[in-house]
Amino acid sequence: MENFSPVSALTGGALIGLAASLLLLFNGRIAGISGILAGSLFLRRQERWWRLLFLAGMVAGASLYQHFGGDLSEARTGYPLPLLIIGGLLVGFGTRLGSGCTSGHGVCGLARHSPRSIVATLVFMAFGGISVYLARHVFGLWS
């Protein structure tokens, strides 16, 4: 509990909600990052543009925060490479199979009272907890 950061968490969370609301109000689109990422790769060229611009905006937002003194430097060192590779593959494949991730299901879907998003959010939260428990405490892959 010693790393609890309520003020930055609430402020940042509100910004994420604001971003999703902007995209829905003006463009009529859901700010689901996994869907935007996949669409930026595989859709027809004219469908790709807004997605690529959205992703570039995300990178710029994080970059600007770092530039103006926010510290985002990597605190984790020597994290096992196989966990990052296999875990990343599961995130990519799983979010496509399950039609969304933390943003599309967790932030936008829950706000629309979508039953699919409620189920998906409960499932990925539960499996996230199990996954950390196994990797960290049972198999001791990292501490």
Place this chain on the structure above:
Amino acid sequence: MMPLLIAPLSGFVFGLGLAVSRMIDPVKVTDFLDVTGFWDPSLALVMAAALAVTLVCFRLILRRTTPVAAERFDIPTRTDIDRKLVTGAALFGTGWGMTGYCPGPAVASLGFWSLDSLVVLSSILAGVGLHWLIFKS
């Protein structure tokens, strides 16, 4: 034209929110998921604050018949809970716990130097590509 201006603006605020909330930090994420160990409840507040905004705003926005700068709202209409949804969410959750990254932070981390996030983002893209090869979607 306007949607092409709103998209990067929305993305910018989104990326800033991920950075300010520290959810871009995989240690924060795994500590949130580590309920039995080093539990850090910050992520719950990030989601609660984001949801508080979207719950109110989405309700007001979806009263409109059309968006401000587009012809129609493009939102999911399915309501069935199928095996793909549950399996996909389970696989995603497992990978999220293994890495500490979901897709948003993996992308936004390109804004500063992080070797781990580059490995994860490359793997995420490979996973998305694999799904495309199998399901063409």
